[in-house]
Amino acid sequence: MSDIRHSLLRRDALSAAKEVLYHLDIYFSNQLQSAPLPIVDKGPVELLEEFVFQVPKERGAQPKRLNSLQELQLLEIMCNYFQEQTKDSVRQIIFSSLFSPQGNKADDSRMSLLGKLVSMAVAVCRIPVLECAASWLQRTPVVYCVRLARALVDDYCCLVPGSVQTLKQIFSASPRFCCQFITSVTALYDLSSDDLIPPLDLLEMIVSWIFEDPRLILITFLNTPIAANLPIGFLELTPLIGLIRWCVKSPLAYKRKKKPSLSNGHVNNKAAKDSGVGMDRDSHLLYSKLHLSVLQVLLTLQLHLTEKNLYGRLGLILFDHMVPLVEEINRLADELNPLNASQEIELSLDRLAQALQVAMASGALLCTRDDLRTLCSRLPHNNLLQLVISGPVQQSPHAALPPGFYPHIHTPPLGYGAVPAHPAAHPALPTHPGHTFISGVTFPFRPIR
Numbered sequence: 173m174s175d176i177r178h179s180l181l182r183r184d185a186l187s188a189a190k191e192v193l194y195h196l197d198i199y200f201s202n203q204l205q206s207a208p209l210p211i212v213d214k215g216p217v218e219l220l221e222e223f224v225f226q227v228p229k230e231r232g233a234q235p236k237r238l239n240s241l242q243e244l245q246l247l248e249i250m251c252n253y254f255q256e257q258t259k260d261s262v263r264q265i266i267f268s269s270l271f272s273p274q275g276n277k278a279d280d281s282r283m284s285l286l287g288k289l290v291s292m293a294v295a296v297c298r299i300p301v302l303e304c305a306a307s308w309l310q311r312t313p314v315v316y317c318v319r320l321a322r323a324l325v326d327d328y329c330c331l332v333p334g335s336v337q338t339l340k341q342i343f344s345a346s347p348r349f350c351c352q353f354i355t356s357v358t359a360l361y362d363l364s365s366d367d368l369i370p371p372l373d374l375l376e377m378i379v380s381w382i383f384e385d386p387r388l389i390l391i392t393f394l395n396t397p398i399a400a401n402l403p404i405g406f407l408e409l410t411p412l413i414g415l416i417r418w419c420v421k422s423p424l425a426y427k428r429k430k431k432p433s434l435s436n437g438h439v440n441n442k443a444a445k446d447s448g449v450g451m452d453r454d455s456h457l458l459y460s461k462l463h464l465s466v467l468q469v470l471l472t473l474q475l476h477l478t479e480k481n482l483y484g485r486l487g488l489i490l491f492d493h494m495v496p497l498v499e500e501i502n503r504l505a506d507e508l509n510p511l512n513a514s515q516e517i518e519l520s521l522d523r524l525a526q527a528l529q530v531a532m533a534s535g536a537l538l539c540t541r542d543d544l545r546t547l548c549s550r551l552p553h554n555n556l557l558q559l560v561i562s563g564p565v566q567q568s569p570h571a572a573l574p575p576g577f578y579p580h581i582h583t584p585p586l587g588y589g590a591v592p593a594h595p596a597a598h599p600a601l602p603t604h605p606g607h608t609f610i611s612g613v614t615f616p617f618r619p620i621r
Contacts, residue, residue: 176192176195176219177219177222179191180192180219180222180223185223185226185236185238185242185246186242186245186246186249188223189223189224189246189249190249191223192219192220192223192224193224193249193250193253193266195219196216196219196220196266196269197253197257197262197266199216200216200262200265200266200269201259201262204259204261204262204265208261212265212268212269212272216269217269217274220269220270221274221276221278221282224246224270224285225278225281225282225285226238226281227277227278227281243285243288246285247285247288247289247292248292250270250289251289251292251293251296251298251301253266254266254267254298254300254301254304255298255300255301257300260300260303263300263303263304264304264307267301267304267305267307267308268307268308268311270282270286271283271285271286271308272308272311272312273312273313273316283316283319283320286305286308286320287319287320287323287324287327288323289301290302290305290320290323290324291323291324291327291328293305294324294328294338294339294342295338297341297342297345299345299346302342302345302346302349303346303348303349305320305349305352306346306348306349306351306352309349309352309353309355309356309407310352310392310396310406310407311406312406313405313406314356314359314405314406314407315405317352317355317356317359317407318356318359318360320356321353321356321357321359321360322360324339324353325357325360325371325374329371329373329374329377330371336373336374336376336377339377340377340380340381343381343384343388347385347388347391348391348392348395350381350388351388351389351390351391351392351410351411352392352407354378354381354382354388354389354411354414354415355392355407355408355410355411355414356407357370357374357378357414358411358413358414358415358417358418359407359414361374361418362414362417363417363418363421363422363425364500366425366428366429369422369425369426369429370418372454372455375418375455375458375459375462376454376458378462379458379461379462379465382415382462382465382466383461383462383465386465386466386468386469386472387469387472389410389411389412389415389469390410390469390472390473390476392409392410393409393410393476393488394476396409398480398482398486408488409488410488412466412469412470412488412489412531412536413489413490413493413494413497415462415466416466416489416497416527416531417497418459418462419459419462419463419466419523419527420497420501420520420523420524420527421497421500421501421504421520422455422459422520423459423515423516423517423519423520423523424501424504424505424508424513424516424517424520425504426452426455426516427508427513427516428504428507428508463523463526463527466527467526467527467530470527470530470531470534470536471530471534472534473488473534473535473536474533474534474535477534477535477536483535484535484538487535487536487537487538488536488537489531489536489537490537491537491538491539491543491547494528494537494539494547495547497524498524498547498548498551501520501521501524501551502550502551502552504520505517505520505551505552510552517552518554521551521552521554521556521557522554522556522557524557525554525556525557525559525560526556526560528544528557528560528561529560532544541561541562544560544561545561548561
């Protein structure tokens with residue numbers, strides 16, 4: 173590597189950047205012939221930092237700066253390299269060497285250039301770059317993933333009106349990137365403040381993607397070898413928890429956004445009148461469509477989890493993630509005057525109840541009914557939620573679930589419109605009414621004690 177460095181020092185910045193990619197391409201191609209997963213050692217990373225990210229190797233030396241034209245030319249060189257390299261394994265390891273955070277001073281330059289490269293790849297539809305970015309999002313800590321998501325949202329949803337259509341078109345080009353992008357933006361926009369409510373253009377685009385093909389949000393899960401214990405601090409396998417958060421919190425978050433301010437201790441009458449509008453009609457319809465799509469995806473998960481031998485072993489929606497969501501709903505409900513936000517609170521809790529029911533029934537959320545009662549005990553009263561936390565009467569026959577876990581929903585319950593498993597043993601078993609808040613899903617219940 174030292175010989176390569178000396179030759180690169182004699183070149184101008186752009187020529188050196190292009191040549192370092194060429195040398196590393198040869199280096200990793202040779203390594204891949206002897207090892208399927210070569211280790212990226214310190215030497216190649218230091219060359220990339222010095223000649224691509226312009227971070228000087230010598231201490232105290234002033235970093236070089238590319239002007240805007242040179243930076244654009246560098247992005248074009250990189251885009252062309254990834255487009256022309258036909259071996260995906262080489263592309264992936266070069267991309268990883270370039271953009272995997274190292275915890276040093278080069279990371280800011282690394283992330284800045286990555287955002288611009290992926291933004292350019294979206295604009296000119298460079299699928300290899302988008303596929304590499306999808307893999308990068310999957311194996312990189314979430315704090316860096318949300319930085320890339322914010323860069324793309326700024327470029328395509330905020331800076332230039334109408335440019336979101338360009339981003340929208342990558343749905344058919346790289347569904348895998350779209351799935352990871354959705355997971356990233358739901359981690360970024362958690363509705364915890366008015367600034368973290370997703371822009372309308374972004375929301376509309378994501379809803380259109382998912383409504384057109386709900387399976388989009390399962391692409392990473394379905395195409396990734398999965399261990400029962402997932403790493404902490406990385407993106408989830410699916411954006412399900414983030415999308416549920418959007419659907420459940422949105423009525424209250426938008427109501428909070430339009431909450432009237434106090435003037436001299438009194439509520440401004442005009443502001444109070446305006447705040448009564450709450451969520452605008454467009455946003456309301458979008459979140460309703462999104463909620464329906466999420467429920468449809470959840471209903472398919474039992475089959476997928478069973479096929480992967482993960483039913484009852486892997487919760488795609490972690491109970492530990494539902495705890496802060498319920499706490500946030502409770503806090504928002506307390507913050508808003510229940511007399512002025514009763515409809516929003518009711519809608520939020522209805523969506524929470526539906527999501528909990530279908531997630532537990534399909535095996536996506538693993539918890540006991542006692543866990544659920546404890547979790548929801550401090551929430552405002554909601555009839556639908558009370559039905560859900562009381563749970564079905566019979567225990568699940570699925571062997572993967574331990575006693576006390578919420579049963580799946582696809583086995584017809586005893587006494588409800590189906591022949592009982594042991595008809596002779598229950599000749600006079602009464603039928604229970606079914607609550608059809610989700611079309612096609614039957615639900616026997618008993619009152620909470």
